[in-house]
Amino acid sequence: MNTLTAPAPSGARTAGNYAPVFVEHETTRLAIKGALPRALNGTLFRNGPNPRFPTEDSHWFVGDGMIHAFTLEDGAATYRNRWVRTPKWLAEDAAGRSLFRGFGQTRPGTPAGIDGGVANTNVLLHGGRLLALEEGHLPMALAPDSLATEGYVDFDGTVAGPFTAHPKICPQTGELLFYGYHLGGGFSPVMSHGSIGPDGRTRRFERFEAPFPSMVHDFAATRNHLVFPILPLTGSLVRARTGRPPYAWEPELGSHIGIMRRDGSAADMAWFRGPACYVFHVMNAWEDGSRILVDVMQLDAPPFPLADGSPAFKGPPPRARLCRWTFDLAGGSDRFHQTFLDDLGGEFPRIDDRLSGSANGHGWFAGAGPAAAPGSFDTIAHFDFTTWRRNSHAFAPGSSVSEPVFVPRAADAAEGDGWVLAVVRQPEAEHSELAVFDALQLDDGPLATVTLPARVPAGLHGNWVPA
Numbered sequence: 001m002n003t004l005t006a007p008a009p010s011g012a013r014t015a016g017n018y019a020p021v022f023v024e025h026e027t028t029r030l031a032i033k034g035a036l037p038r039a040l041n042g043t044l045f046r047n048g049p050n051p052r053f054p055t056e057d058s059h060w061f062v063g064d065g066m067i068h069a070f071t072l073e074d075g076a077a078t079y080r081n082r083w084v085r086t087p088k089w090l091a092e093d094a095a096g097r098s099l100f101r102g103f104g105q106t107r108p109g110t111p112a113g114i115d116g117g118v119a120n121t122n123v124l125l126h127g128g129r130l131l132a133l134e135e136g137h138l139p140m141a142l143a144p145d146s147l148a149t150e151g152y153v154d155f156d157g158t159v160a161g162p163f164t165a166h167p168k169i170c171p172q173t174g175e176l177l178f179y180g181y182h183l184g185g186g187f188s189p190v191m192s193h194g195s196i197g198p199d200g201r202t203r204r205f206e207r208f209e210a211p212f213p214s215m216v217h218d219f220a221a222t223r224n225h226l227v228f229p230i231l232p233l234t235g236s237l238v239r240a241r242t243g244r245p246p247y248a249w250e251p252e253l254g255s256h257i258g259i260m261r262r263d264g265s266a267a268d269m270a271w272f273r274g275p276a277c278y279v280f281h282v283m284n285a286w287e288d289g290s291r292i293l294v295d296v297m298q299l300d301a302p303p304f305p306l307a308d309g310s311p312a313f314k315g316p317p318p319r320a321r322l323c324r325w326t327f328d329l330a331g332g333s334d335r336f337h338q339t340f341l342d343d344l345g346g347e348f349p350r351i352d353d354r355l356s357g358s359a360n361g362h363g364w365f366a367g368a369g370p371a372a373a374p375g376s377f378d379t380i381a382h383f384d385f386t387t388w389r390r391n392s393h394a395f396a397p398g399s400s401v402s403e404p405v406f407v408p409r410a411a412d413a414a415e416g417d418g419w420v421l422a423v424v425r426q427p428e429a430e431h432s433e434l435a436v437f438d439a440l441q442l443d444d445g446p447l448a449t450v451t452l453p454a455r456v457p458a459g460l461h462g463n464w465v466p467a
């Protein structure tokens, strides 16, 4: 066990289950309520912001990444957590204070030339490497067993600039499909896309220009197409330099969605337009004849201010809801349709990843029941696209639920036949739990609940790696 300390400020994004933890654990067998399925063997890796030196003026999105690894083997569970030792983390640890404000901004006295990446958003295995991802920087490689930080990966110098935290792994080709935004820095509208083969080598890297510089947190990939949502949460260097919001909501710009063939060029991108909306996360996308369908968690407005710094909405932040976008590549119109599928607010949509890019019959997300605190989730929801029904499990009011990750029962199991894993913190609990559900029977409650040695702060994304 490795304990590090730091001053503890008070503020909405540094309190409750957003508060960071300062102990790095390495446990032996953990206590389990119920029984873990014996066939569930592997590790759930999960990433999330956990600032080494929390401050009240830093956005939660820019906290230092901490990896939580939950290893399940033959009915037993162990846990390990480690900060990602980025250049920023090492510099701040040595200085004993926060040096960066985030979004490219430093604090007075910060030495020049320190990379500000936080590697805090997602973690996945590809090409034999465990990669911690954050969209402003290249992937950071970690040792899968020890979680020790190994350094940035630039794929032999073939990939430059920011790299999304939401790449897609194509089940057919094994490629890691990715994009980047703000290439060249300064909130530029230049973007990239590319692919890394299953051997870890770059197959494709191409740049293109978006209609305007936007925060592009996720994209979609079908078997033959890539889909880039350019939504009006804009970045501006001029605003950042004049004390205004670096990122701001400009709904008058509308939504612009770029679609290109995977075997084509961004020069031939088709652009579709629609009313302003914001989407952090895509559930899945697929093709149906000349149509492209994309299921997203859609917000009326993101939790960012207007360009003049005034609030973009009154009252609590809006909730995202499951929404289907439909594009017709042969339709002769540059408009796309948006249809909400569910009325439960939620985020962190996932599918059975073997269906990534193809039509899926099942999806899961973290939901917000009527008693959920603003910005947090207390429910795990399953949406059945064959019956258009939702099945869910609500934890006690005030609980905090993380992204539900699906694990198939076996490599050749039917879609949805398996388990869903999520990290849960019961209200005010000192310890978080790892809850394991039958993926299609959420309302039966957890099959097993692993008591963790500490609280796991509200975090972002992760993935299962089979043993």
Ligand SMILES: [Fe+2]
Pocket: 121, 165, 166, 217, 280, 281, 460, 461
């Ligand atoms: Fe995300």
